[in-house]
Amino acid sequence: MSATQTRPAGTGSHVTRRTTGPPRGRRRLAKAVHFLTFGAPGLLVYLAFVLIPIAMTVRNSFTNRNPANPPTQWVGLRNYTRLLQDSDVTGALSNTVIVTAIVTATANVLGLAIALLLDRRGWLYNMLRSVFFTPVVLSSVVVSVIWQAILADDGLLDSALRSLGVAHPPGWLSDPDLALYSVAFIITWQVLGFCVVVYLAGLAGVPAELLEAAEIDGAGRQARFRHVTWPMLAPALTINTVMLLITGFKAYDQVQVITNGGPGNGTTSTIAFQVVQTTFTGNHIGYGSAMATLMLVIIAAISVLALRVLQRREVTM
Known part of the structure; x- marks a missing residue:
């Protein structure tokens, strides 16, 4: 409890001193x-x-650690210089960039479009929201097995195309020119529901008064979206973009289950897949650790850069 004490001042008035609570x-x-x-x-x-x-x-990235070939020695930056000359690593990094770009762009565009369609009241729209979000809560391995059964050469999709008269359906997973894009499509399909939910939350935060005022001023539907709705969705865009960038760069489950890095020599190998293969399958822990450290640095740098650019956009809009 607080106590109040008074003491006389020189002018005859009283000065109040309040002591509160326990000592600092x-x-x-x-x-x-x-x-x-x-x-x-x-x-x-x-x-x-x-x-x-x-x-x-x-x-470990500064050593040659290999349980099958002891002893472990300090090698300095040798693993990192080797990374720059390793065609498997540069190829996996290139594949990862392609997958990340496709997933980030496609999921953002489709997620926003679907969110705009589902931004209505009614039991049907509530059910559709649940349907679109279901893949997000499924295991990546389960999703990969399902899509492998659909896209395999003797799978459901090619069987349906043959029944429609297509004599030679595309090899969605066996064609080196299509396999990487098929993997990117599967990842996009799984994360799309997350983007839809985030954009729906952003649309729910758009003040109805602003939309009504813009409509009274004569703004059409496109003008209202461009000048009112889209600027208000800037935080949702930031969240989705950063999450999709991270998801694309750490893609592993889909590659392992569906293509195992093939067809061919590393056609769909990503940097995360290469890290696991090098570290645990090949037992080259030192070299795999250097690869993982490089992957961590790239993801951190891209995430920080994307956050800065998108958050600055939120302020200017």
């Missing part, structure tokens, strides 16, 4: 205990499963 040292101690009680467990989990593994990976 005890308050700091209470805050520290509070943090240790509620924050420390989560911090320890983050430290054990994120920060420490990252530190160990970076350390």
Whole structure:
């Protein structure tokens, strides 16, 4: 409880001094205990499963660690210079960039279009929202198995095309010119529902008064979308773009299950797939760790750059 004390001043008036609560040292101690009680467990989990593994990976990247070929020696930057000359790594990085670009652009455009169509009231639209979001909660392995059965040479899609008179349907997964785009399509299909939900949340935050005022001023549907709705969706665009960039760059499950990096020699191999193959299948932990560190740096740099550019756009709009 607070106590109020008064003492006479030189002018005959009274000066009030209020003392509140415990001393500052005890308050700091209470805050520290509070943090240790509620924050420390989560911090320890983050430290054990994120920060420490990252530190160990970076350390291993400067060695030639290979359990099948001891001893482990310090090699400095040799693994990183080797990365720049490895055609498998540069090819996987190129494939990853293509997949990421397709997933980011396509999922954003289709997600916004579907969100605009579903931004209505009624049980039908509520059901359709659930339908579009269902792939997001499915395992990537399950989604990959389903689409492998659909897109295989003897799968459902090619069988349907043959029944319609197409003698030689495309090899969606066996044609080197199509396989990478098929994988990108499958990833886009799975993450599309997430983009739809984020854009629907952004559309729900657009003030109806602004749309009504623009309509009264004579703005048509396209003008209202361009000058009112689209600027208000800037935060949703930022969230979706950053999440899609990360999703594209860490694509692994779909490649492993559907194509195993083929057809051919690394046609659909991504950088994440190459990291797993090098580290765990080939036992080249040092070289694989350098590859993983490079992947981490690229993802972090692209994410930070995208956040800065898109957040600056939010302010200017």
